[in-house]
């Protein structure tokens with residue numbers, strides 16, 4: 001067990017030293033000065049540690065070629081794919097843009113999985129040409145299109161079929177994806193999964209390697225993965241009995257929750273992987289089917305707690321008798337998660353981190369939207385004022401990757417921090433970048 005620094009906040013890479021906020025082994029104030037704000041910071045050591053937690057637990061408790069596949073949609077740029085590859089994870093990609101990014105980072109695409117509920121013919125061609133190892137196929141139109149395009153190219157494409165096990169993971173509706181009526185995948189309960197699977201087995205130029213499901217995101221219930229494994233293995237058994245089909249790969253998707261605020265639990269990835277691994281092994285024995293190789297697709301839990309965003313306060317508006325606002329130089333363009341999901345965040349004043357927090361403000365951005373809120377009801381020091389540096393913690397997932405240019409606001413840079421080193425992984429967008437596509 002590692003020793004816990006008693007001055008750390010939320011995660012052990014965030015500490016307060018002499019009243020200033022530090023990230024990894026660096027002063028956030030010096031980083032803000034060096035690179036400007038708004039600024040995304042990513043702790044490279046933490047990303048690697050999170051990768052290893054998955055890899056080591058899968059090796060130890062499952063074996064049989066089990067792998068973690070990083071869901072790039074959580075945070076996608078070249079340096080991330082280099083790190084993921086060095087740590088021995090596969091990549092879960094949802095668009096040609098993500099495939100292109102991974103390719104430029106020399107990511108071995110035979111270990112990539114192409115997701116998504118509506119891949120165009122162009123996407124399918126691009127991904128086959130790029131050598132993407134597996135398609136995670138969502139529907140029958142896609143099975144037909146892959147078979148046809150792979151046929152024209154004279155290749156056989158490996159696929160997994162995305163199924164919906166009919167599980168409600170008790171998370172936000174916006175991120176629940178495994179229910180029977182989901183936009184994603186084919187339902188087991190209605191018999192349609194069997195239809196598409198048996199149909200796929202008859203199609204040329206496609207090799208059905210196994211089955212995939214992903215029940216949702218921000219999942220804290222430890223039994224969610226066990227329950228979906230149970231239903232998926234039942235389906236594997238049915239396919240084996242009726243069609244003699246042996247499932248090579250069982251992919252249970254991603255979705256482990258992370259802690260954004262102190263009140264949320266810390267979940268042990270290791271314990272969760274042990275539990276699901278033991279369950280799958282005993283269930284396969286019980287059902288008399290071969291043990292498939294396991295895939296998990298973590299996104300958020302690899303990068304979320306490796307991230308922090310720094311902003312500079314511009315105005316503090318006090319509406320006497322009503323409420324207060326602290327406005328910063330970023331907003332929903334770099335972090336749309338409160339606007340989208342009312343996500344909770346921990347906010348600190350980086351240059352006044354030890355001052356008592358007595359002034360309640362909504363932390364808001366500078367977009368022309370009243371909904372441009374990073375977090376409501378944040379407690380700040382009474383003295384908060386223009387020029388102060390504000391840090392929002394745990395922004396490594398679904399912040400940079402969801403950032404937009406709304407109001408023609410340039411996206412912040414991403415700086416990798418690793419112990420005492422720091423380097424620019426994504427530079428700040430310039431005004432000319434914003435007009436680069438305008439003719």
Ligand SMILES: *Cc1c(COP(=O)(O)O)cnc(C)c1O
Nearest residue numbers: 071214217254255297298299300
């Ligand atoms: C979003 C997604 C993931 C990753 O989910 P996290 O909550 O970020 O771990 C994995 N697989 C699929 C298919 C997804 O859509």
